[in-house]
Amino acid sequence: MPGAVLEMIGVSKGFPGVRALADVDFRLFPGEIHALMGENGAGKSTLIKVLTGVHAADAGEVRLGGDRVSVTGPQHAQTLGISTVYQEVNLCPNLTVAENVFIGREPSKAGAIRWREIRRRAAELLTRFHVDVDPGVRLGACSLAIQQLVAIVRAVDISAKVLILDEPTSSLDRDEVEQLFTVMRRLRDDGVAILFVSHFLDQVYEVSDRMTVLRNGRLVGEFPTADLSRIDLVGHMTGRMLSTLEQLHVPEETARVQAEPVLKAQGVGRRGSIAPFDLEIHPGEVVGLAGLLGSGRTEAVRLMFGADVADSGTVALGGKPVSLRGPNIAIDHGVAFCPENRKSEGLIEDLTVGENIVLALQAANGWLRPLSQAKRQELVGRYMTALRINPADPDMPARNLSGGNQQKVLLARWLITQPKLLILDEPTRGIDVGAKAEIQKLVVSLAEDGVAVLFVSAELEEVLRISHKIEVLRDRRLIAEIGNIGSVTPEGILEIIANGTTS
């Protein structure tokens, strides 16, 4: 093997109250795809931020091509040959693909930008990476996957030694992930060193050559992917064996009392987002929504909460017909909703953890009837303990929590209101294995207590593991409803999605 292109030796980094990285070694070789693994809060982001110069390390050194470097910022990292593409694409959606590739370094002649040159070179680059898109198209009009690929093309064209991909796949569907992997493999074969962060174990195993595992800011080890089984990997990441995951059985299909459904929707739809559909959820029932990205899962559940307003059909909550003109009405009837997009639609990052937790209850009470200080502390404390929100400091700004803990804060926010129907849109996306299992367990136990849960997830295994009934969506249409009896498999559901028929 040639020498490492990038090396970190004994790197440590602390923040007030947290030791984010402790004496971590890390090596990245040219021509490899290297996965950085760890739970939320294990130090992956900090490691990347040290590499890109966002944070300065407290101790240790970073070597690039054998020479010690001190990266002062993302711009500097880029000139050194380290480029990063984040989960949220940091490009300008209002400019064209070609403009985005060359923004900030436009080829120019006598002060005038050479537009033709930009288009020609962009087209060349895109073809080289097999990205099938017209360079003259507005970036915002492209799918997320294409936007991501454009960001990668841009990053690689600027400097091509080290490419860091932070959660690039979390909002892509299967085909798009394949497309991304093709580009990644091509770059690897060209000798680029790729650092890849993803929560999807399947993808890590599919694409990576080696991996480095972190836990609690410490290095657990560096492994060739082929030599490390998944069970061992998860064991290394969590520091415990997968007991919580296995404790969850497929829920038994007990004869639930055919009580009044908590929610009964008939012919509910919204033009341009989801075709009219029927849906019924009973107390204590977990209904899973399965379907590919963009199949209308989110659109469907948003109608059930009044987050968007339906233009056809009727909804009855607890047996009474209700006109869902807005979230307030749904909330008044005991419906709770954790949106897919935690940061932009759920959490209020300015407020503290405690304030975020009591927000829904306080909003329902109105501003004139504040919760007493004692009551508030009691509630926040109880739910922070019950959901194991970490760090257990209610006065910390919510923005400082890791993804999994932010999700738990949103869950706590709604559990305090004691909802009859809990709608969870991708509650486990982008969070680590441990927190994921905890949330799944919570859903099962809530259902046992009689709460109805409407559960959206892109992971079929997860949907199968916890739901009693599965609604399958395709192309913004609900195409099948299946009871989750033992014989249902992820492959079976995939087949329904692919063929559009119940087998």
Added chain:
Amino acid sequence: MKAVTGHRLFWPAAVLVVMLLANLVVTPGFFSIQVRNGHLYGSLIDILLLGSPLMLVALGMTVVIATGGIDLSVGAVVAISGALACYLISGQEDQGAVSGVLVAVALALVLSAVLGFWNGLFVARVGIQPIIATLILMVAGRGVAQLITSGKNINVNSPPYKLIGGGYWLTLPFAVIVVAVVVALTGLAVRRTALGMLLEAIGGNAEASRLVGIRSRRLIVLAYTFCGVCAGIAGLMISSNISTADGNNAGLWMELDAILAVVIGGTALTGGRFTLAGTVLGALVIQTLSTTIYTTGVPPQVTLVFKAVVVAIVCLIQSPAFRAKVFRRRARPAAPPPASPAAADVEVNA
């Protein structure tokens, strides 16, 4: 030390103290306060009195900014409120009658509330961007004020009205007492109820607030209405102080001073977290600056430039990003780049 410098009110307070001390150096008697005829006199009292209208206007502005909005019309509302009160009083046979003054004051405040409510409706119901919605009243409001005064200045001679902006009560200027009461009541209203938290939630993330069931529309309307009332009271003070309603110049550019006071106080223009105490400090900083300009005899032709320079410096000192840069530059020569823990510490904490 870090606990002190890290407090959100530290920088506005520090700036105010430095300005006052600078005045003390130039004018040795600056801090002296005397009792004359049972009234307190002195430069510090003057700053409080002259700064009263701005403190009120900025207080209302803070609440509006917390929701993620802005109110450009406060200067116009100041003019309208003063104009209406003076117009009503001047039309009375006995301008000194307390009951007549009370009616005039009440009507002026009701009108201010209505104007604020109007702004709120535009923003929350119609969905116009706050800066545009309030720009309408900012422009039209001056016209309304001139309409009320028929384009002339209205002079009044009413001792009870004079009390509001120029009188004394319990040895203190009455206006200062009014400000103290309004600030205290507002503080109680936002922090003892859930109002403050809900306003911060709306300003922090409007969509998340909607999905959590906060009835943002009525809270936003409430904030603008409150802002209108604050501007109305300020308008009464200004016209009362000079016993004249000047539809043209009363409260002119005051919206900008108010926004500046809010920002100096440490509330971000993007909305979310706000601090009323910070705003009061911010308003006092601006008033102290104006007073300084007069007492130190800065030539009139350079006042505006002088003010702008000081404000720019204050804003830079307030900015954490700027402080981080300055501190980093100072820390570097002391500790060489290969991040010694001490250097890194300064960068994180600064």
